[in-house]
Amino acid sequence: MSTPEIAFIHGGSGSHLTTLNEPALQPYRLRPIYLYDLTPDDLSDVDAVIVADREHPKLLAQHGKTIYGVAERGGVLAVFGQNAAEQWLPGVGWEPRPTNFWWWRTGEDNHMRLQRTDEPIWDYFSERAMIWHHHGVLTPPEGATTLVGVEEDGTMVGATTYYDTVSTAGELFVTTMDPCYHHGAAFMPGASQLLYSTVRWVEHRARALSG
C-alpha cells in the first residue's frame, strides 16, 4: 500500500515551517496545508490530519467542522495544543493552567500522570514524550481514553492528552502540549519525541483505517 495522505495544517510560523522542513519527517510526505488559505477541498481526499500547535484561534475555529469531518468519515485527526480545541471539537471541556516549565529544576510536582495500559497506542509514546509541560486541562468526550491525566489535591481533574475512538468513525489524538513550537525552536528533546511519535502513530492508524 502507498503511504497514507497526511495533511499537516500549519499557520506559517517559524516553528511550523521548521517542523515541515525537518529531515526526520520527510519520509511521511506530509501535505502542508496553510491554514490562511484552507478550503474544504484541501482535506477531501486525506486519510489523516495533524493540526500544528499554536494556530490562529479564530481562523482555526472557522475551519473546525471541516477538520473534524475527516475523523467523522473514518480518518485520523491529531490536534496539538494551544488551539482552543474546546471551541471546535465537540464534547470537549477546557480549563487553562499556568505552565510550570521549571519543575524539573526544583523537584516540584508537575501534576501529570501517565495512564499507561496494554493498549497498542502505548507502543508509540514514551514518558519522555508525554510529560514535559502543558498549558491546561482537557475534559475528554465521554468514552475517550485519557493517556496523561492531571492530578490536583489527590483528584484526577482531567487530561493533558487523550485518545478517542468512540466519538467518530475515525480516531482522534488530542493534547494540550505544543511540540511543534518547542521542536521548531530547538527546545526540549521531549517535545521532538512527542512530535515524531505522534506523526508515526498517525501514519500507522491512517494506514490501518484506510487499508
Place this chain on the structure above:
Amino acid sequence: MSAPTRTRAVSLLLDPGSPNSIGMPSPPAGLVEHDLYDLPELDLGSISGINLASSCDQVFLGRHRDLLEDFVRSGGRLLVNGHVAEPFLTGLVPWRRLSYKGPRDLEITSLSPHPIWEGIDLRDVLYRTGVPGPHSFEELERIGVAGFYGRGYHLPLPESGRAINGVGPLQAPIDYTYPLGSGEVVVHGGVDLITFVDPHRTTARLGENILGWLEGTA
C-alpha cells in the same frame, strides 16, 4: 518645524489579548497590539516602529513584503522576534539551530552596542524561573532554566549587517541589525524580547528601551 507624523509603536502578533500562561509581564503602555492579519489595513504612515512577535505567520509576511519594505525604507524601524525560517524581507537571513549541551553554551555576550540593550546586563537574560521573587545569579544557576533567550544564530549575516549579541563560547550572532533605506531592522533570534522585562533585574528597563527605539526617540 512641523511635529513628526510617525510616532506610534505597534506590536503585531497572532492573537492579541490571549492569556499568556507563563506569567510574563504585559507589554509597556504605548506599544499597541494588533492582530498580524490586520497589517494591510494599518495606517503605516503614522507608525514609527513595528514589533513583530515570534508567533507571526511568515508566509503572510512574505506576501506583504513590499508593504513591509516600503515601511522600513521610508524610515520605519522593525524589530523581528523569533526564528526566521523563510526570509520575508530584504536582508533577513534564516535562523539556524545551535548545538548545545548546557547553560554555558547558551550564554549571551555583547558584540556591539544598541539602544535596545543599553543598560542591560546580559547575565540577566540567561535563566528564567517561575519561582516567585528575586533570585541571585548563583541561585538561578541551581533552579533556573536556560535557553529562553535563544538557542540559535544567524550566519552569514547580511552584507550590511552588524552583530549585536552573540550566543555561546563562539559568540554566534543571535541578535543583529542592518540598515534598509532610511530605516533599520533589528532581529532577535529567540523568545520575544519583550518577555524578558523583569522588575528585579537590569531588564526592568528593557520595555522602555524597546518602546523608545520603536518610537524613534532612542
